[in-house]
Amino acid sequence: MTTPKFAQIKQFIVDKIRSGTWQENQRVPSENELSSQFSVSRMTARRALSELTEAGILTRSQGLGTFVATFKSQSSLLEIKNIADEVKERNGNYTCSVLILESINAVAPIAIALGVEVDSVVYRSVLVHNENDSPLQLEERFVNPALATGYLQQDFSTLTPHEYLSSVAPLTQARHTVEAIMPNSEMCQWLNLYNEEPCLQVIRRTWSINGIVSFARLVSPGSKYRLGGHLTFKK
Secondary structure, three states: OOOOHHHHHHHHHHHHHHOOOOOOOOEOOOHHHHHHHHOOOHHHHHHHHHHHHHOOOEEEEOOOEEEEOOOOOOEOOOOOOOHHHHHHHOOOOEEEEEEEEEEEEOOHHHHHHHOOOOOOEEEEEEEEEEEOOEEEEEEEEEEOOOOOOOHHHOOOOOOOHHHHHHHHOOOOEEEEEEEEEOOOHHHHHHHOOOOOOOEEEEEEEEEEOOEEEEEEEEEEEOOOOOOOOOOOOOO
16 A cells, blocks of 8 residues: 555654754755655645644744754753662562553654654553552653563563663663653543642653663652752862
């Protein structure tokens, strides 16, 4: 079956971004330029740009054009710690509930975040970290199979994804964004929230020497979790 033209344009743009040919905040071809290049109508080109904008891959500025969105957050100054160790340091009882462990085909935002091809197979896990039998953090993680081949065979009720990935693909770099969010109904169910209290969300990407290992979303109830850091300044 022939791939629709708008999908071909989307794949063209994603490939340019993934390969590094088009950098963050770089202007991409206009609707007119794309319609001419692919011999399609402006409506078709507009659909491709609009769908990638809705997915957060592109950003559009009235009167200026369409640009590659910013995917890399600033490097964090916070130490990445294993959540099981955090709980144990507080003399708490750590447990983990594994909700989902599967392989999926990567949609464009996940493919770009992991540096893989769109629709290629990646691993996905969803689990809840508990402290004293109370949900502390929801973790949804996407993993590059090439760098963690045994991910789906792990028992994450006894070993955290962070521990496993650190052993098979030692961390060399991490970037994250931190923001306050209102949880959706699914998050409320998984975290046992009876009212939609604000949550802390951390979006994190991790690298090993061989490339991007994982892309994770960590969501914690604001009343139960906080981030802290210690900075040392040189004189």
